[in-house]
Structures are given as structure tokens and as C-alpha cells.
Amino acid sequence: MTNRFDPAASDSRWQERWDAADSFRADSASPKPKSYVLEMFPYPSGRIHMGHVRNYTMGDVLARYRRMQGFEVLHPMGWDAFGMPAENAAMEKKVHPGDWTRQNIATMRAQLKRLGFALDWSRELATCEPDYYGHEQALFLDLFEAGLVYRKESEVNWDPVDMTVLANEQVIDGRGWRSGALVERRKLSQWFLKITDFAEELLDGLKTLDDWPDKVRLMQENWIGKSRGLQFRFKRAEGGGEIEVFTTRPDTIFGASFVAISPGHPIAEALGAERADVAEFIARCRQGGTTAAEIETAEKLGFDTGLEVVHPLDPEWRLPVWIANFVLMDYGTGALFGVPAHDGRDFEFATKYGLPIRRVVAPSVGEANAAVTEAEIGAGVAVNSRFLDGLATPEATAEIIRRAEADGWGEGKTQYRLRDWGVSRQRYWGAPIPIIHCEGCGAVPVPREQLPVVLPEDVSFDVPGNPLDRHDAWRQVPCPQCSGSALRETDTLDTFVDSSWYFIRFASQPSDKPFDRAEAEAWLPVGQYIGGVEHAILHLLYARFWTRALERIGRLGMAEPFKGLFTQGMVTHETYRAGDGSWLSPGEVRRDGDDWIHIESGQPVTTGRVEKMSKSKKNVVDPDAIIDRYGADAVRWFMLSDSPPERDLEWSIGGIEGAARFVQRVWRLAASVDSGGSGSDAAIERKLHKSIAALGEAIEALQFNKAVATIYELVNAIEKAKPSATRDEAIRTLVKLVSPMAPHLAEEAWAMMGGKGLLVDAEWPSHDPALLIDDEVTVAVQVNGKLRETLTVPRGSPRDELERQALAAEKVARLIGDASPRKLIVVPDRLVNIVL
Ligand code: ANZ
Ligand code: ZN
16 A cells, blocks of 8 residues: 555545645635735636646745645635637527536636646636625626716627627638628627726836836836826817827927828728718728728728818928728827828838928938938937028927917827727626616616615526626616616626735635725735736736726725736647648557557558647646546646646646656655654755745745755665665655645655644745755965965864865965975865965
């Protein structure tokens, strides 16, 4: 029984023991210092994948380590359970989104439990349950009352065949993903959160996040996109009216060759109402998706309105007004002046429509007349710009802003790329927005006592569109204000809202309110947050915003929700293809010498690139099958070992088998304890203390591969050592040290060695700093102050011993010859200087 560790028997035994002892329940009232370790909660897509395993193992090591260090640890798990895949499944498989989601949660929860994560399951939550989203609705109303929520017309992707709104990710190459129809942009009244009110704060706050990766901070900074510029007005040449524009390059004002307005600009719309050709053009612009990227890359389309404006610095200078598809309505003023020589989009536009291209910036004054062959977007000096000529870009910019302000035709302005957050989704499987629309009273909040607004269960997905729109029994309600007949809002909240505050609800979950402030503040901010870099922008920005919004309305006393952030790399795997190009899964192929063979057909297989595990490439490895074969600890160990955690980890059979063998090596050491050794072993003792120190440092820094390497080294050293009491003690400590990574093995070994209680409750070993210091020192030997030799001697060697060795050293003896030293200076452990 003791010669092999048997995960099949052990894993579940210890999981049950931890459960029974409530080992991982986080006590908010505990007097211990608190530590909140959180991994980004999963979307319940069906099954756990290796990426989850890697992510959660990292968090688990940290959580278990902190717990052993004496912290009260909060390490929760839940489900980001609303979202489109559930509706797609409903349409394709005729299952209710709720059934599909809850089934997936059950499967994935069971899978996670098999990995033995130290999670407080008592705090598990699923965002699709009314006891979560009801509180979210209350928070939404809090923000609504604080003026941080508003409604406005905004464009959505409209599928004209399926007659439904599409999410951006459902628009593929400008077409609806199911119908294949060309997508149109349509205006709908939608709900927005005022994240732009926090743009400066969110930007500033980034500076305080020292424990975040620089790249994530930079991505957020770019997303917020602060730019300084000039907002000013062009007078209409026809008399009456102005067109206001925003520019970040006022210095290029003498290079303007046209003014462009968005198809949604009021002037464009007014023209469209009068003229069929304008209306037709605007309609053409509306084709294609609503993403900024799509608008950016779409072919530039323009329409010359025939209107003109006057240049603000030259009353004689007229500029044509065009309607252009690349001008966004919700940025700046929805209008710009085009400078083809110095802006890529303007260059493309001017080239296509034969508009002038005039250089007004050059590397030097001497190059004022160099030809412009492509847009030169960088800074330089102003040329062909009248009174600006010769000024460097920043000075020219400042000068124009100064004049505009002095003469009253414009103002310097800070602009952010960040837009308000549109949270309306025309979907069923989301949190209903708690608003009732009444013809007389307008948009009325659902009274608090009527929350949660629960999603109706009896819906069908036979017809495209949002089933809530067709559900009259649910929709038709009396107006809370006038009691007249009114209709519920049928839009649901963006699922990013759900994930913007779940970490607060984990910390505190009373039933009568979203969270208790004091309890939440006892845990927050999250000490260490771990997740994929794909969430570097939106999720983290929205969660930061939500936290600040709660702070502003006096609900929570902190500005930033996540103190430390770590983004882990992906799990990758080789890909395989059959002769006909179809993908093959790892289970369908086998190795044959240096080649791979398709097991079923015996045909050769081409191996492809190592890529992120994905269903479409069939290069996934199912965690369950691997746990069945090797046990939880081997999987955990492998997830931590081969690569730095921020980098990709390539899955390999060799890797998992190596991990499984290592688990057995530790087991054999544990089994060898008390096999008769007595006496001490100073070398092993030092190795142990160095390992404890190095391991702690590695885990604190989340360098799990280094942590693993430290343990490997320690195991190697112990294996080589002769039996001794020190060795036995080192093995007992080793078992504690591996426990955050391989907790089942560690418990089993601990029990076998006669350890008391559960190992999870043991204290983390401490190291003796004195033992970190090497016992040998290098002593310099100088002759007349010049280094001639070095000695390696035991630390603390006596003076006369140092003198003797120094004088006996070959080089030194040769130098001294027959002379007798006048003086010998000895600095113990460091230096012997012989003065001749
Ligand atoms: C003149 C100009 C000259 C510009 C030049 C750029 C280069 P960022 O930096 O991202 O804030 N712009 C203004 N409003 C716009 C809108 N609604 N849709 C699309 N583009 C718009 O972008 C600011 C620049 O984007 C502005 O500066 C304006 O073009 C354009 F050599 O004005 B610029
Ligand atoms: Zn009413």
C-alpha cells in the first residue's frame, strides 16, 4: 500500500475530508489578516478546459500558501452564466437556456471539485439566478438615481432577414452569422452607463496599480485614449449656421482641404430629408457592422453636399462639405476637417475623390515643397502655414489654440476615445433592465420591493428576435407611478455588468441587499486577481468603473477593485491533420518513430503548429480523462512546471508523465521516513532552509515554475542524502512545501508519516536566515596591497590558520622568496594582506 501513491483512492478521500472540516470556508469575522485570491470566474460553456485548470491551479497555490501562512483566505468560485451561447444552444438544440446553463454548471463544478481546489463553495454564485441579478438590478437603479444611467438613440447591427439585432461578434465580414444577409445599422433607444464621467479618474488610477502588468495598464490607457485638441466652428458660407469640429492637430489647419460630417450628423440628416440622393447615400453608409474596426477598415465613401464653409483664419478661403462614412457620430462633434497630407484616412479619401493634398508639416523648413506620396502623420515643423511657418508641431498647436480662444472661434479641449458604455442587449438570456415604460410617465424604475424582475421561463426560440418582446403576460404591467397600462423594458443587461461586481458579492452576500459595505471592505480590494489577457481591457475597465461608481454614490470606500493582477499564458498543443486536411484529435493519432499515424486508417498525419487548445482545431485535451489517468496532483503539477506562468504552456504527454513520476518520487521519500537514520546532516539542513526561502519568494512573485524547480532540487538533494534525523525532518517539511501544488499527495503522505490533523491546517514552514548563509567564504590574499591569490576556507576560520594558508599559497610563496614579511593584516572571512 505504501509503495505507490494512488490518486484514484486518495484524491476524493481528501476532498471529502476538507469538505467535512469546512477547511476553505472564509470567515468574514475572523481576526486573522485577510487575503482575497480570485481567478476570473468561468463562463459555463459545457466543460472545463486546460486553460481553466492552469488558471485555477495558480490561484489555488497562492490561496493554500496564504492560508498556511496564517491568513484568513477568501478564494471563491462562481459562474458568469448569462450570455449568447445559451441562446444559440436553445435555438440549435431546443433546450431552454436556463437548463443548458445549469446543466453545464453542474458538470463543470464536478470537474473543478476533482482538482481539489481550496475553494469556498458556500459562496458559489451564478449570475443567471435571481438572487444575484436581482441585486444587480438594485445597483442599476442606484446608478440610475445618481444620474449615471441614461437612455439615448444608438446604432445596432440589424439583420434584415432574421429581423433581429446582432451582437458585434455575430457579424462576420459584414453579414449576419446565421442568415448571411448584409447587416445594416439601425438606430434604437438604448441604455448607457456614464463611464466617460470617470475617464480621467480611470486613467489616473492606473498609476496606482503597481502590481499590474505594464502592458495591461498601457492597453487601458490607450483604450481611454486621452487627447488634447481644439474644438472650433466653421461658418457656413451660405450664411447662417456653423459646423463644429474637433481636431487633435490644430497645427495642420492650413492644410485643410475639406470638411467631413458623419452620415448621422444633423446637417446630413436634414439634407437627407430633402434630397433622395443624400438619403440614398446615408443608407449606403449604414450597411456593415457597428464596430469601430469595421468602420475604420471599410472602403471610404463620400458625398459632396455642395455646401461650403469659410476657413476660420481666412475669410476668402472656402472648403467643401462632404458626408463621409468614416466620421463617427459619437466622437468629438461628429465632424472634422480633412488634412490629406497628414492623416491616413483623409489621404485615402482625397485620393479617391480628387481633393487637394497640401503639405503643411515637414521634417525641416527646407523640405516645405517635398512631394507627399503618403500621409505623413508625425510631428515636424509647420510649412506653407503663414504665421506658423517654422514652428515645431507642439508650438504651432499651442499657437492656434491661443488664437482661437483669443478670437472666440474655438476652445482647447481634452477628448477621450472612451465612449459611454451601452449596456442594452436585445436578448433574452441576461438580467432584465428594471425599467417600465409608460406613455404618460416615461421610463419609470421598477419599485425596489418588486425586485427582482425575474426572467419568465416560458419562452420559445422558434422565431428570431428577443422572446421577451413577444411575451405579453410578462411585458404588460401597470405603471408604478400612474397605474395606467405600461410595458416592461425588454432589453437585458450586457453580461459585462454581471462581471463588474461579482467580486464584491463574493466578499459579502446578504439576502436583502447587494452586499454589506463593512464586510465587503474587510476583504476588498482583491489581493491577487488572475485571468486571461483577453480581459485586459473591457472587463477590467468596467469593473474598475463600477467600483468607482459605487464609491461615488457612497456605497463602497475604495477606488480600485484589484490590487494585484496577473495574466496567465495559454495552454497550447500540437495540431494534427489527416491527408484530406481535416483536423485530428490527439486521441486519433499515434507516434510511429519520428512520424505520426492516423490510428484508424493507418495513414500518415501531418503535424501542424503548436496552437491554443481549441475545439475547431481538435487539439484539446480533456482534463477529466487526464485526471482519471494520472490524478489531480500530476495535472496541477504539470500546469505549474514547464513554462513561466505568463507564457504559453505546451501540453505534452511527456510533461504530464514526468509530473506523475515526480509525485511518486515524493511519495517514496515520505515512505522512507523513520527508516533508521539518526544523527544530523548540516548540508541537508541548509538545503532545506534555502528551499523554504526560495519557494516562498517564488510563490509570492507568482513564479510557479521557479517554485516547482526549487522543489525538484530539494527532492534531488534529499534523495542523495544518507538516512539521518535531519533527512527525516526535511522530508516532513518537504511534504508541507509541496502541499499547495500537490495537496492530495501531501495529505496522504502526512497521514502516512503520522502527522497530526489535516495538513491544510499546518503552518507554513519558516526558514532560519542564518542557514541561508554559505558556510564557506572566499578570502583574498594580497601582497603589498595587490591581489595575488584567493583561499576557500570555512567561515570563521581563526587568524593564524588564515595566515598559515596565505603564506603557504604557491604564488605568494614565490613572491616572498626569502624575505620575511614586515606586517600581516588579517580581516577574518575576507582578507589577508602581506606587507613586504
Ligand atoms: C485634423 C487632422 C489633421 C486630424 C491631421 C488628424 C491628423 P484622436 O487622435 O483619435 O482623438 N476626428 C475628429 N472627429 C472625428 C469623428 N467624429 N470621427 C472620425 N474621426 C474624427 O482623433 C482625432 C482626430 O480624428 C481629429 O484630428 C480628426 O482629424 C479626427 F493631420 O483633425 B484630425
Ligand atoms: Zn405612468
